[in-house]
Amino acid sequence: MVQCGEPLPGWSLQERMAYYHVPGVAIAVLKDGKVVQAAGFGVREAGTQEAVNADTLFSVGSVSKVVTAATTLRRVAAGKLDLDRDINTYLTTWKIPKAPAFADNKVTLRMLMSHTSGLTVWGFEDYLPGEKLPTIVQTLDGVAPAKNEPVRIDFEPGTRMRYSGGGITVEQLVLQDTTGKPFETIVRSELFQPVGMRRSTFVNPLPAGVGNIAKAHDKNGQRAALPRGWESFPEQAASGLWTSANELGAFVGALIDSYRGKGDFLPRTIALQMMTEVSPSVHGLGPRLEGDGEARIFHHGGSNDSYKAWIEGYLETGDGMVILTNGTEGNKLNVEIRNALSDALGRGINPLVRTVELAPAVLADYTGTYRLDARVPNDLTGNLAGHFEAGTLKVGLSDGVMTMTRNKQQPVQLLPVSPTRFIGPVEILPLRFEFLRNARGAVYALVVERGNARVYFRRDTGPGGAK
Numbered sequence: 415m416v417q418c419g420e421p422l423p424g425w426s427l428q429e430r431m432a433y434y435h436v437p438g439v440a441i442a443v444l445k446d447g448k449v450v451q452a453a454g455f456g457v458r459e460a461g462t463q464e465a466v467n468a469d470t471l472f473s474v475g476s477v478s479k480v481v482t483a484a485t486t487l488r489r490v491a492a493g494k495l496d497l498d499r500d501i502n503t504y505l506t507t508w509k510i511p512k513a514p515a516f517a518d519n520k521v522t523l524r525m526l527m528s529h530t531s532g533l534t535v536w537g538f539e540d541y542l543p544g545e546k547l548p549t550i551v552q553t554l555d556g557v558a559p560a561k562n563e564p565v566r567i568d569f570e571p572g573t574r575m576r577y578s579g580g581g582i583t584v585e586q587l588v589l590q591d592t593t594g595k596p597f598e599t600i601v602r603s604e605l606f607q608p609v610g611m612r613r614s615t616f617v618n619p620l621p622a623g624v625g626n627i628a629k630a631h632d633k634n635g636q637r638a639a640l641p642r643g644w645e646s647f648p649e650q651a652a653s654g655l656w657t658s659a660n661e662l663g664a665f666v667g668a669l670i671d672s673y674r675g676k677g678d679f680l681p682r683t684i685a686l687q688m689m690t691e692v693s694p695s696v697h698g699l700g701p702r703l704e705g706d707g708e709a710r711i712f713h714h715g716g717s718n719d720s721y722k723a724w725i726e727g728y729l730e731t732g733d734g735m736v737i738l739t740n741g742t743e744g745n746k747l748n749v750e751i752r753n754a755l756s757d758a759l760g761r762g763i764n765p766l767v768r769t770v771e772l773a774p775a776v777l778a779d780y781t782g783t784y785r786l787d788a789r790v791p792n793d794l795t796g797n798l799a800g801h802f803e804a805g806t807l808k809v810g811l812s813d814g815v816m817t818m819t820r821n822k823q824q825p826v827q828l829l830p831v832s833p834t835r836f837i838g839p840v841e842i843l844p845l846r847f848e849f850l851r852n853a854r855g856a857v858y859a860l861v862v863e864r865g866n867a868r869v870y871f872r873r874d875t876g877p878g879g880a881k
Contacts, residue, residue, distance in 0.1 A: 430750055431456055435635030436741030438466040438628050442663030443755060444727070444734035447670040447677070449663040458740070459629040460637055468660040471613060471620070472628045472738040473647065474723035475716025476537070478616070478655035479582050481605060481665065483527050483688065483700025484680065486585060488604040490523070491684050495592065497524040497699075501584065506591045508551050510584065513567035521571045523588065526581040527699040528692035532571040535562050535580030538653060540645035540719045547618070547648040550587055554580070574792045574799050575695035579652035586651030597650050608679060609668050614657040616650040627656075628740040630720030635741055638720050645719060653718060662725060662736045669701075669712070670727045670734060689729060694793040696865045704865045717745060724748045726756075733759045769829045776833065777816045780849050781809050784860045784871035796867030807860065807871055818847070 431439060437460045442452040454466030489495045495504070500520045502509050512519050516532070525531035539561045541547055548560035556564035565580035589600050598616045606614055613624065620627065622642070629643040639645045647654040657665075671677030672685035680688065688699040689712055696702050701712035708730050716723035722744030727734035735755045737748050786805040804821045809828075811817070817825035818838065828836040828847055836847040850859040860871040 427455055430747055434741065434743040434747045435633060436739050436744050436747050437631055437635055438740045440466055440468060440470055440472065440659035440738040442659040442736040444663055444667055446732040447667045449660065449667060452660045452663055458627065460631055460635055466628060469613065469658045470626050470628050471624065471656045471658055472723065472740060473718050473721035474655050474657055474738065475653050475718040475721060477714050477716035477723045477725055478651060478653050480700045480714045481655055482582060482585060482651040485601050485604045486523060486589060487680055487684050487688055487699060491681050495523060498522050501588050504588045504592050508554055508587060511566060516570040518570055519567065523585065524692060525571050526585045528695045528697045529577050529581065530572050530575050530692060530695050531578060531581045532567045532569045533565055533578045533581040534568050535565050536577055537579045538562055538649045541648060542639055542645060543642040547646055550583065553583055553649055575796055576799060579649060582652040583649050609664050611657065611661040611665060614661050616654045618648055618650065618654050619646040620644060620656050631741040633742040647718060659736050659738055666725050666727045666734045666736060670729065670732050673729050674732065694796045696796055696867060722748055724752055769831055772830045772833065774814055777811050780857055781811050783808050783874040785874055787870045787872050790870050795869050798862060798864060798867040798869045802869055
């Protein structure tokens with residue numbers, strides 16, 4: 415973030431990789447739906463000379479969900495699956511348990527893919543070498559060796575948005591139960607082969623024999639997940655894909671071409687549905703969506719312990735990008751690379767934000783406890799409903815820095831961009847905070863926005879709240 419009046423910084427990619435302790439990066443850039451440049455930077459493993467290239471395999475975390483969605487949509491296009499049918503009618507090896515508290519228990523593929531299903535389990539932990547991996551049914555029931563809670567309905571399906579890796583795991587089981595085949599086999603036939611993704615795989619643990627693998631590294635850039643050098647992700651559809659910049663770039667291009675009617679990977683009518691938000695979600699059928707006109711984009715991030723990934727496609731122009739990293743701090747580096755690439759493409763949707771300096775007395779006036787106003791309709795809270803599920807925010811001040819704490823998570827810094835508006839945490843799609851001050855001069859509320867979603871907090875005037 416740049417202070418007002420400061421000159422713009424200039425760094426090389428290598429300098430920023432060193433700053434964030436990320437040993438290896440792979441990038442692909444697309445124009446008109448085709449990869450025009452793909453390259454690797456740095457090394458696959460710290461302390462070696464094993465260079466990353468455009469064919470190096472990285473774990474891509476939740477980018478897997480978009481590949482899974484595209485696989486499902488291929489089955490929909492072939493008439494084998496229906497987006498709006500109760501998925502319990504497809505499932506044979508496991509069923510979503512009924513939730514009598516809700517009038518409508520029907521869960522559909524459209525809901526699973528847009529994160530509006532009401533199913534629990536946001537994400538999954540990685541598995542280290544030597545740890546036993548759960549079956550898909552053990553994962554869904556939260557039974558050891560699975561590390562997650564059971565996947566269950568806890569709000570009425572279709573009424574809210576909450577990101578659910580658990581829901582995507584159910585989507586995987588729909589594919590398996592309706593074909594009688596392993597997930598890897600299904601995706602290879604429906605997606606990897608048509609797109610030309612020959613090295614990509616959902617097999618976990620990834621076999622060492624495939625070669626040219628980016629190894630895992632911690633926040634200090636030290637080797638992790640030893641002795642093998644990489645973790646396992648048994649929740650394949652949600653987070654288990656291993657792929658390269660070249661091949662993931664080809665996939666992004668296939669989605670762009672389908673949307674623009676220039677390719678046959680998906681029928682255009684299906685691609686349009688994929689790239690249309692399912693209210694109240696910021697997701698379409700798989701990807702996240704935002705922007706208008708030539709800045710209309712789909713995107714998704716991926717974040718396993720040691721690997722961070724980003725894909726983005728500009729639907730009207732055909733531009734796009736893939737960014738893959740093999741270090742725990744890769745998300746922060748991805749933000750900088752993404753914004754630089756977007757600027758270079760001339761499609762920047764995140765303009766440079768310059769911070770302003772505010773006196774400590776001004777910042778102190780905002781501190782206190784803020785409680786979520788549940789009266790705001792779900793179709794307005796959208797993708798933020800699950801983000802602030804606990805319903806309480808605490809705004810504090812430490813050494814002149816304003817922070818926000820939600821649930822029991824670590825405080826994050828809020829950076830001022832005006833006397834009442836703040837941004838943070840710094841990421842590709844940052845949250846924006848605005849404090850509301852009434853005609854009597856009192857700060858009484860806080861609005862948080864991201865994309866098309868907005869949540870509203872009232873300041874607590876009780877003990878520990880506003881003075």
